[in-house]
Amino acid sequence: MAMIIDKSQETGCVAPPGLSSSVLMAAIDGELDAETQAHLEVCPSCATRMRQMREFQRRLHLRLYRLFCPTTDVLVDYCQGLLDPYQRAQITHHIALCPHCAREVALMEALEPISDHSAPRGALLCMSR
Secondary structure, eight states: OOOOBOGGGOTTOSSSSOBOHHHHHHHHTTOOOHHHHHHHHHOHHHHHHHHHHHHHHHHHHHHHTTTTSOOHHHHHHHHHTOSOHHHHHHHHHHHHHOHHHHHHHHHHHHSOOOOOTTSOGGGOOOOOO
């Protein structure tokens, strides 16, 4: 990855040009190339910006971690076998990657079956698989 220059970020950089926000985000996401690594090792300003961005990203993740997860109702439908094959495949893939939804499904699977069909929707449990 080539270093992208962001003129607005040069303030405080001891090895101008300063690293752009997009380069720092790539580094945070594990796409750190040798040139960026070398810059971060000698530039406390850019290294501090990267730490601040990483912390901001961590806080966002903590607050929004379930933003793109399926609702509990969809997970209940998944457990009941009520989703079409495409939706079921999507949820299966999501559950494989999301520990939060995987725990919710595991909790539903651990419940005893409810035989009364008049039970509230949230009381349904995971029975198919």
